Amino acid sequence: MISAVLPTYNRAPLAFVSGSGSWLMSEDGSRYLDLGAGIAVNALGHAHPALVETLTAQGQKLWHVSNIYRIPEQEHLAELLVDRTFADTVFFTNSGTEAAELAIKMARKHHHEAGQPERTQIIAVEGAFHGRSTGAIAAAGSEKMVKGYGPLMPGFTQVKWADHDAIRAAITDQTCAVIIEPIQGEGGIRVVPDQCLKGLRDLCDSTGTLLIFDEVQCGMGRTGKLFAHEWAGVTPDIMMVAKGIGGGFPLGAVLATERAASGMGAGSHGSTYGGNPLGCAIGAKVTEIVSDPAFLDAVSQKAAHFRQGLEGLVANHPRVFEAVRGQGLILGLKCVVPNTDVVKAGYSRHILTVAAADNVLRLLPALNIPEADITEALSRLDATATDLESAL
Ligand SMILES: *Cc1c(COP(=O)(O)O)cnc(C)c1O
Numbered sequence: 001m002i003s004a005v006l007p008t009y010n011r012a013p014l015a016f017v018s019g020s021g022s023w024l025m026s027e028d029g030s031r032y033l034d035l036g037a038g039i040a041v042n043a044l045g046h047a048h049p050a051l052v053e054t055l056t057a058q059g060q061k062l063w064h065v066s067n068i069y070r071i072p073e074q075e076h077l078a079e080l081l082v083d084r085t086f087a088d089t090v091f092f093t094n095s096g097t098e099a100a101e102l103a104i105k106m107a108r109k110h111h112h113e114a115g116q117p118e119r120t121q122i123i124a125v126e127g128a129f130h131g132r133s134t135g136a137i138a139a140a141g142s143e144k145m146v147k148g149y150g151p152l153m154p155g156f157t158q159v160k161w162a163d164h165d166a167i168r169a170a171i172t173d174q175t176c177a178v179i180i181e182p183i184q185g186e187g188g189i190r191v192v193p194d195q196c197l198k199g200l201r202d203l204c205d206s207t208g209t210l211l212i213f214d215e216v217q218c219g220m221g222r223t224g225k226l227f228a229h230e231w232a233g234v235t236p237d238i239m240m241v242a243k244g245i246g247g248g249f250p251l252g253a254v255l256a257t258e259r260a261a262s263g264m265g266a267g268s269h270g271s272t273y274g275g276n277p278l279g280c281a282i283g284a285k286v287t288e289i290v291s292d293p294a295f296l297d298a299v300s301q302k303a304a305h306f307r308q309g310l311e312g313l314v315a316n317h318p319r320v321f322e323a324v325r326g327q328g329l330i331l332g333l334k335c336v337v338p339n340t341d342v343v344k345a346g347y348s349r350h351i352l353t354v355a356a357a358d359n360v361l362r363l364l365p366a367l368n369i370p371e372a373d374i375t376e377a378l379s380r381l382d383a384t385a386t387d388l389e390s391a392l
Pocket of ligand 1: 097098129185214215216217242
């Protein structure tokens with residue numbers, strides 16, 4: 001008999017009742033060190049006092065009003081993001097996949113309004129993940145996500161990851177946009193090299209193609225800059241944000257330049273919940289905290305400590321781990337044994353990690369994880385690897 005909850009997830013037999021910082025408390029009262037952070041969502045850890053305070057204060061004032069009205073909390077968060085990024089304008093969603101939908105619509109509308117309605121084709125890269133809505137699965141195009149859901153939304157092609165020549169060859173006079181994660185998350189923590197992002201920007205500029213960055217997982221301070229693309233010194237035309245921006249409250253956003261957003265007038269798009277006062281008050285608090293240069297420097301310092309320790313684990317456990325990947329606190333351990341075995345073995349050592357494609361173990365701790373918890377995480381990962389070795 002089917003479970004009351006639609007069985008779309010392969011769930012671990014763990015349930016948590018509370019959390020604090022980088023720790024989760026399970027039903028049976030034991031503590032787990034959380035290196036998944038809700039898949040990069042709990043950017044400030046669990047129950048961060050400033051976020052609890054914001055949630056409580058706004059919750060007592062006003063949760064929701066329709067976008068029929070001005071929403072000052074939404075205007076404030078939009079201004080913060082415009083002030084701290086390439087963007088001139090922002091639309092708020094509740095999730096990453098909704099951000100993908102708008103990014104696709106906005107890019108197509110841009111060319112339509114510019115008198116080139118034939119420019120509808122969007123180029124994505126293999127291994128990409130942009131969400132689970134029909135447009136987002138058509139964009140990423142992987143067999144696993146699209147099988148049985150046809151007919152798919154037309155207008156997408158996928159090229160090999162970080163293959164400049166393949167992208168160049170795929171661009172035609174019908175190309176609308178290129179969509180890419182500066183660091184693939186689900187795809188296995190694959191960092192697009194800076195010179196590739198630069199080359200991509202040049203290619204898009206010379207062909208009038210819009211560049212869409214999906215920073216749903218790698219953005220919001222995770223790399224030690226507010227957004228990952230800042231390391232390469234290039235900017236997109238459109239950017240998708242979600243996960244970390246709400247710190248656990250469902251919130252997403254599409255950021256865009258004025259030019260890219262030129263087609264999006266009144267009535268062109270909408271969302272009932274997107275940008276409501278409660279979500280935006282929390283999003284603004286998260287954004288204020290993580291965009292502080294001192295906070296971002298601390299992320300880089302923690303990341304350096306963590307990474308060094310992970311390199312040591314790879315050296316000490318060559319039969320379990322092969323290499324460290326990633327940037328800042330979006331890190332991956334390429335595994336020799338099945339990554340899911342490592343995740344499971346970690347449960348016994350009370351450490352939570354997340355599997356990704358390409359047999360990678362994903363490590364996405366809270367951005368404010370204390371140094372002591374990083375040391376503890378390294379020691380638990382070491383013990384986990386030792387457990388696995390003794391079973392080999
Ligand atoms: C998680 C993710 C999405 C989808 O976000 P949802 O909130 O699950 O819809 C899109 N892009 C990337 C890069 C992601 O990691």
